[in-house]
Amino acid sequence: MLTFCGQDRCLMDGNGRIKLGQHWLDDFAAACDGEIVLHCLPEGAVALYPEAVYGEMRRRELEEVERAASSFVARRSMRRFGALAASERITRQGRITIPPAFREYAALEPGSEVCIIGVEIGVEIWNAERYRTEMMTIQSHLLRKGEEEMTADLTPEREER
Amino acid sequence: MLTFCGQDRCLMDGNGRIKLGQHWLDDFAAACDGEIVLHCLPEGAVALYPEAVYGEMRRRELEEVERAASSFVARRSMRRFGALAASERITRQGRITIPPAFREYAALEPGSEVCIIGVEIGVEIWNAERYRTEMMTIQSHLLRKGEEEMTADLTPEREER
DNA sequence: GTTGAAAATGGAAAAAAATGGATTATTTTG
DNA sequence: CAAAATAATCCATTTTTTTCCATTTTCAAC
Numbered sequence A, B: 001m002l003t004f005c006g007q008d009r010c011l012m013d014g015n016g017r018i019k020l021g022q023h024w025l026d027d028f029a030a031a032c033d034g035e036i037v038l039h040c041l042p043e044g045a046v047a048l049y050p051e052a053v054y055g056e057m058r059r060r061e062l063e064e065v066e067r068a069a070s071s072f073v074a075r076r077s078m079r080r081f082g083a084l085a086a087s088e089r090i091t092r093q094g095r096i097t098i099p100p101a102f103r104e105y106a107a108l109e110p111g112s113e114v115c116i117i118g119v120e121i122g123v124e125i126w127n128a129e130r131y132r133t134e135m136m137t138i139q140s141h142l143l144r145k146g147e148e149e150m151t152a153d154l155t156p157e158r159e160e161r
Numbered sequence C: 001g002t003t004g005a006a007a008a009t010g011g012a013a014a015a016a017a018a019t020g021g022a023t024t025a026t027t028t029t030g
Numbered sequence D: 001c002a003a004a005a006t007a008a009t010c011c012a013t014t015t016t017t018t019t020c021c022a023t024t025t026t027c028a029a030c
Helices: A022-032 A051-067 A071-083 A100-105 A128-154 B022-032 B051-067 B071-083 B100-105 B128-154
Strands: A007-011 A017-019 A035-040 A046-050 A085-089 A095-097 A113-118 A123-127 B007-011 B017-019 B035-041 B045-050 B085-089 B095-097 B113-118 B123-127
Touching: A022 A035, A022 A046, A022 A051, A035 A051, A035 A100, A046 A051, A051 A071, A051 A085, A071 A085, A071 B113, A071 B128, A113 A128, A123 A128, A128 B128, B022 B035, B022 B045, B022 B051, B035 B051, B035 B100, B045 B051, B045 B128, B051 B071, B071 B085, B113 B128, B123 B128
Parallel strands: none
Antiparallel strands: A007 A113, A017 A095, A035 A046, A035 A085, A046 A123, A113 A123, B007 B113, B017 B095, B035 B045, B035 B085, B045 B123, B113 B123
């Protein structure tokens, strides 16, 4: 059985809360007992990861920063991850509250329709319009890649110099 | 559970005091029992670190300075950290007072709105407008990185030389 | 040293916001 | 078409935030 796959649409209520569908709840219950991390992605959406998943991501990132470390870079990395991540718990009735700053970041208006997108390791909450654009970006990128693949198949392989 | 993560907005009162939200208070209580160090960052904000965290940062910085030591560099490092750091204690009702000189440094007007930003090892107090600019800097840097990643994905892999 | 003014501090009350639950409406399924 | 399940709205309660006030402390002048 696939976990964290599929997509939903639902309304964010007047207080910035989202009710997750039953299958998401099951996935989160299995993965982390409801302890999740909200994280704002550069793409302009809010990701919901099981705590352990986020911890692993963050660990890798930290290694990278240390390699490149100057104090400005290090502070900015911590600032971004600190400011744009938060622990939360799914409530007994399957709701999570998106903090006001995160709502603003991801253009999630209370009362508006949002997309809940499974991303295999968690879910993402998208502004509906932004999500449409994102999917078009992915699609056209793939098509372009396909074209290049076909071209490469025509061109005989040779040593690069 | 993540510590020192998330962000808040609140008003600095007429006497230059800030009320920290409950989750920050819990984090500080766990880390240092309320004994904190205020420190002005080059970015133009005031950081609040648990005493031990600041001590460790300072120790590392000093080692670095000594390795490169000329007396000018060493004196200036000590001058900067001496002048721009101060011990304080969170009051029983969860408030801290920002000293006037630090307020001026970070453009924190009494009566104005400030941002409280989690940075994983402590929090930072920002002038709201400055924070917006800082986050835009970080965001556009990341977006540029993303674009380059996507371009690289299109270009067929080849040996680097 | 004493008195007065100003500022800082601590606390409490009022206002606002967030939370949890329950009811109502809608959709889905048999 | 009916029943069940799901989703959305509403409301009461609790918590948090903000404002205000009283007390203490500090500094300065007499």
